[in-house]
Amino acid sequence: MMTEFSPPLVPADCDLRDFPFMPVDITRLFGSGFHASSNDSEWRAGVTLWMKSYHQVPAASLPDDDAALTMLADLGRDQKTWKKLKAKALHGWIKCSDGRLYHKVVAEKALEAWIEKLAQRKVSSAGNAKRWGNEADTADIEAAIDHAVDLLRALNPNSRQLQKRTRKGQPTGSKINPAQLPLEVPQHGNGNANGTPVVIPAGSQETETETETENISPTPRRADPNWRGGAKIWNQTTMNALHDRLVREGNIGTAPVANDFNGLPPIIGLIDAGFDIDLDILPAIRKAMEDPDNRPKQWKFFVGWIETARRNRLSANKRGAATIAAEPPQETFRQKRERVWSQQLAAARKLGSWSDHWGAPPGSPSCDIPPEFIAAWEAANPTSGAAA
Incomplete structure (x- = not known):
């Protein structure tokens, strides 16, 4: 007798690999049977699989393969340990008709994010079409949104994503103007030219x-x-x-x-x-x-490039001239590099470490900063600490 499996809980093309954040319902997690009954190793493996599944395609799914699951659970090739943890680590996962495993709670969060992504795609498509004087064909996107909404409603009819959407999948009461969104990306008031905006990820536990x-x-x-x-x-x-x-x-x-x-x-x-x-x-x-x-x-x-482009544009506007093209900053490329190097050395000295984002650290053969520049900078900025 063949076992009949449920259809997948999310669309086959649900791809959230460009979403760095995965929302976690803290109350739901710590009130779950999984949390209450699993040991430390089982809990770690289970939560790791939730996180890893968010960037699988489809999102919220896992391959039904022990070797692959062992790797995804951060156990390397230790399938012996995986088999000891498997039953509890896969708590809540079900096999669907596409042969993959799905978790209802993770699928719910993935669908909420996927609907937002599709809605953004629809708005961008309409805005770009309007800008270029074309007709926007968003029928496929609207169908995809409707499908995702139906799947989400089946998992959790009380989802906040459903409560704020119309039948067509657009947020109700949203402060985003669909006609302006492709031209002006929404802003956050805590940002500034050199600062970091405070970001609350979509699906966070805020109301x-x-x-x-x-x-x-x-x-x-x-x-x-x-x-x-x-x-x-x-x-x-x-x-x-x-x-x-x-x-x-x-x-x-x-x-x-x-x-x-x-x-x-x-x-x-x-x-x-x-x-x-x-x-x-x-x-x-x-x-x-x-x-x-x-x-x-x-x-x-x-x-620097952007600031120069804006100065040129505003200057041209004042003269009544047409907007001129962006130009490089007035400083030479070498001067710009030296300014950046100085900033990196100063930051490294203050933090006591060298960021991987800056490339190879001073003293390394592949370091971008010439040794003579480092020596000159340290001479001009004496301190008892090292530059990096």
Whole structure:
């Protein structure tokens, strides 16, 4: 007699690998039977599998294979240990008709994030079509949203994601203007040109009201009279949308900066300060990416280019001239590199360690900073501590 399996709990194309955050319902976790009955090793393996499943495709699923599960549970090739932990570590997982394992709670969180991602995709598609004077065909996206909503309703009809959506999958009472979103990515008021915005990931355990209230920026500085910004919301979806748009429209391609997922705060700060994405930020990024040998590797290194582009644009506007193209900062490339090196050495001295994001540390044969520059910097900045 053949066993009939349930259909998969999420769509086959549910892909959240670009979502760095996975929401965890703390009350639900610590009130669960899994938490109460598992030992330390079983608990660690189980929670690790939840996290790893979020970046599987489909999200919230796992392969039904002991070798693969052993690796995903961070046990290497120790299948003997895995088999001891397996029963409890896979608590709540069910096998579905596609041959993969699914967890209902993880699937619920994945569907909430997937609906937000699809809604953002729909809004972006409509905005881009409007910008270029085309008709937006979002029927496929709307169908995908409806499918995801149906799956989520089957898992948890009281999901907050369902409560704030219309039948078409758009948030109700949202502070996001669909017509403006592709032009001005939502902002967070705690950002500044050199600071880090406070981000509350989508699906966090804050209430919906609290999340929206705390993510609304105060009145930004209106330094640019043509700025189309306003008080917007920063969340996981809009941060991902910003990253995707900068990569796609900034001619980033597969350059290393495309992997700098956590380095957006300087760009977000500029947006919050009134910099225009279309007129200031994207043109400057494209200009900076033209030289294949000297492309910035982190988002923060675009700041000088963007600031110069904006100064040029505002200056041209004052003269009544057309907006001019972004130009490199007035400092030479060597001067810029030396400024960055000085900042890294100063930060390393203050922190007492060298960040992996800066490349090889001083003293390493592959270090980008010339030894003579390090010596000159240390001579100019004497202290009892080492530079790195």
